[in-house]
Amino acid sequence: MLRAIGAILIILACASFGFLAERRLSLRIRALSSILPALEILKAEIGNLLTPIPEAFLFLSCNAAAPASALFSETYEALAKGGESFADAFSGVLREKAAKSGFYPEDAAVLNELSPVLGRYGAEEQSAKLKQVICRLEEARTKACEDHDQRGRLYKTMGIMLGIVLVLVTL
Numbered sequence: 338m339l340r341a342i343g344a345i346l347i348i349l350a351c352a353s354f355g356f357l358a359e360r361r362l363s364l365r366i367r368a369l370s371s372i373l374p375a376l377e378i379l380k381a382e383i384g385n386l387l388t389p390i391p392e393a394f395l396f397l398s399c400n401a402a403a404p405a406s407a408l409f410s411e412t413y414e415a416l417a418k419g420g421e422s423f424a425d426a427f428s429g430v431l432r433e434k435a436a437k438s439g440f441y442p443e444d445a446a447v448l449n450e451l452s453p454v455l456g457r458y459g460a461e462e463q464s465a466k467l468k469q470v471i472c473r474l475e476e477a478r479t480k481a482c483e484d485h486d487q488r489g490r491l492y493k494t495m496g497i498m499l500g501i502v503l504v505l506v507t508l
Contacts, residue, residue, distance in 0.1 A: 340508070347507070348500035355496020362485040362492075364439030368404050369478040372440075372448070375401035375409065376471050383455075384464035390423055390456040391416050404438035408448075424452040447473050 375397050382388040382396065391413060398410035408430055415426035428449055435445035447470055454466040 344504040344508070347504050348497065351500030351503060352493070352496045354499075355493045358492040358496070359485075359489045361439075362481065362489055365441055365444070365481045366478065366485060368439035369444065369474055369481060371402040371405040372408070373471060373474055373478065375405045376467055376474070380464050380467040380471070383467070384460050387460055407438060408434055423456040427452040427455070441477075444474065444477055447477070 378400070379393055379397060382393040383390075388396070394409045394413040394416070398406050398413050400406075401409055411430040411434055412423075412427050415421055415430060416423060421429070431445045431449050431452075435448070436442070440448070451466060451470055455463055458466075
C-alpha cells in the first residue's frame with residue numbers, strides 16, 4: 338500500500354514539473370496578448386491625441402488587460418512619486434515585474450527599447466518606435482504560440498513519463 342502511494346506521489350510530482358513548464362509557455366502568450374492592444378492604444382494616444390505619457394499610462398493602467406495593466410500602473414505610480422525620469426521608471430518596472438508577468442527576458446528587452454524614446458521625442462518618432470516594438474512583439478507572440486503548440490503537450494507528457502520511469506526504477 339505504501340509503495341503504491343509513493344509511486345503515485347512520484348508520478349504526480351514529476352507530472353507537475355511538466356505542467357508548470359507548459360503553464361510558463363501559456364503565461365508568455367497571455368502577457369504578449371495583453372500588451373499588444375495596449376501598445377496600439379498608446380500609439381494612438383501619443384500619435385493622434387498627443388496625450389502626455391503619464392496620462393496615457395494612467396489610462397492604460399485602468400483599461401488594459403492584465404498583466405499589461407500592472408506594468409502601466411506601476412510605471413505611473415513611479416512617475417507620480419517624482420524624482421525619476423520616465424526611462425528610469427519604466428526600465429525599473431520592467432526589471433522587477435516583467436518575469437512575474439509572464440514576459441521572457443527578450444520580450445522585456447524589446448519593451449525596454451521604448452524607455453529612451455517615449456516622452457523625449459516628437460509624436461511621430463514615438464509612434465514609429467511603438468510600431469516597431471509592436472511588430473517585434475507580434476512576431477514573438479506568433480513564435481510563442483507555435484512553441485506552445487509544439488512543446489506544451491510534450492512537456493506534460495515528458496513529466497508524466499519521467500515519473501513513471503522513476504517509479505519503475507525504484508521498484
